[in-house]
Amino acid sequence: MTQKIIKNSDGSLQVPDQPVIPFIEGDGIGPDIWRATRNVIDSAVETAYSGKKKIQWLETDAGEKGFERCGEWLPDKTLDTIREYVVAIKGPMTTPVGKGIRSLNVAIRQKLDLYACVRPVRYINAVPSPMKSPEKVNMVIFRENTEDLYAGIEWESGSEEVKTLITFLKEKMNTEVLPESGIGIKPISPQNTKRLVASAISYAIDRGYPSVTLMHKGNIMKFTEGAFAKWGYEAAKEQFGDKTLTETELYDKYNGKQPEGKVLIKDRIADMLFQQVLLRPDEYHVIATPNLNGDYLSDALAAQIGGLGMAPGANIGDECAVFEATHGTAPKYAGLDKVNPGSLILSGAMMLDYMGWNEAAERIRSGIAAAVQAGTVTYDLARQIKGSTEVKCSEFADAIIAQMKNI
Numbered sequence: 001m002t003q004k005i006i007k008n009s010d011g012s013l014q015v016p017d018q019p020v021i022p023f024i025e026g027d028g029i030g031p032d033i034w035r036a037t038r039n040v041i042d043s044a045v046e047t048a049y050s051g052k053k054k055i056q057w058l059e060t061d062a063g064e065k066g067f068e069r070c071g072e073w074l075p076d077k078t079l080d081t082i083r084e085y086v087v088a089i090k091g092p093m094t095t096p097v098g099k100g101i102r103s104l105n106v107a108i109r110q111k112l113d114l115y116a117c118v119r120p121v122r123y124i125n126a127v128p129s130p131m132k133s134p135e136k137v138n139m140v141i142f143r144e145n146t147e148d149l150y151a152g153i154e155w156e157s158g159s160e161e162v163k164t165l166i167t168f169l170k171e172k173m174n175t176e177v178l179p180e181s182g183i184g185i186k187p188i189s190p191q192n193t194k195r196l197v198a199s200a201i202s203y204a205i206d207r208g209y210p211s212v213t214l215m216h217k218g219n220i221m222k223f224t225e226g227a228f229a230k231w232g233y234e235a236a237k238e239q240f241g242d243k244t245l246t247e248t249e250l251y252d253k254y255n256g257k258q259p260e261g262k263v264l265i266k267d268r269i270a271d272m273l274f275q276q277v278l279l280r281p282d283e284y285h286v287i288a289t290p291n292l293n294g295d296y297l298s299d300a301l302a303a304q305i306g307g308l309g310m311a312p313g314a315n316i317g318d319e320c321a322v323f324e325a326t327h328g329t330a331p332k333y334a335g336l337d338k339v340n341p342g343s344l345i346l347s348g349a350m351m352l353d354y355m356g357w358n359e360a361a362e363r364i365r366s367g368i369a370a371a372v373q374a375g376t377v378t379y380d381l382a383r384q385i386k387g388s389t390e391v392k393c394s395e396f397a398d399a400i401i402a403q404m405k406n407i
Helices: 030-049 063-070 076-085 104-111 160-173 190-207 225-240 247-254 270-279 291-304 342-355 358-373 393-405
Strands: 020-024 056-059 087-090 116-122 138-144 211-216 244-246 263-269 286-289 312-316 321-325
Touching: 020 030, 020 076, 030 342, 030 358, 030 393, 076 087, 087 342, 104 321, 116 190, 116 291, 138 190, 138 291, 190 211, 190 225, 190 263, 190 286, 211 225, 211 270, 211 291, 225 244, 225 263, 244 247, 247 263, 263 270, 270 291, 286 291, 312 342, 321 342, 342 358, 342 393, 358 393
Parallel strands: 020 056, 020 087, 087 321, 138 286, 211 263, 211 286, 244 263
Antiparallel strands: 116 138, 116 312, 312 321
């Protein structure tokens, strides 16, 4: 008997043994990597629970397929389905150029209020990396999803709206802006900052991470990014006062030695943190950041552990969660059964963790690591791993499944 996942008022999930989970296969390479991912997830669940648990997949449309089937890039029915079933997974989607929605990914996040973009970045042994010690990289990015410059509040150079705004800024705010400028607005609010930071701290407490770093450019943007850091500290004190401490408290009260059971809350200027995650990656664990900073940082960190092809991601809100590939649609490879499905497969493992099916999630991660270490990899990794065997997208999934059955 199939059932829906239910989200309780305290944020916990009731997950039946045969939950219905919607999926969007995606555009371009989406169908290829989704088929591979589905096979791996199904096999992991089957082997981990000896057939006692099983996912019932429900296709829902968005992107090119949504437009072909019902004339909408992001149908309301799709959003309603994700809300109803609480947990969903999707492949990469094409954003229409010059028409329709500004960004389908951003639209899904904003319409479903998926305010936390969560991206774990952890090295898998044998994956090629530009770092000398990539094994030190083990971080989780919590990127605020709904505001900052990605809120989409902007006006084109020369438009009547931008002329009106420039006049207002000059006459009412005593601020000079060049008349041919385009203008964007950068909103950052206390309520959205605090819920994002609270989710990052809760994650750190639950998973045993020792620190949460607030990333910001508050030395320049004092009332937006500076406020992000200020409100982040407030959220830690108000909601987790007995479980957190600041760097000042660490040295004033504890002589620099972090006590057991306390999560350290610290903040770093954005440009300095980019340097720190390269030079001292083992000092950073969970990082909470405004939208644009988080976009840059998560991709930069992914490069340290082998690229976006091995980087999972999720968008999580209070009502529902959508797990996704973090890379694009790569249309020139569509239908070729060629590209690395690792990002979506690892996002599937994240989804299983979110559902509490941790045994299946661990099988996936171990299976991927074993396949890579055996040198059975897709073209992107094969050209970098000496002595490896290049396989197709589907064959990489088969190799992962074979390794999982030996675990």
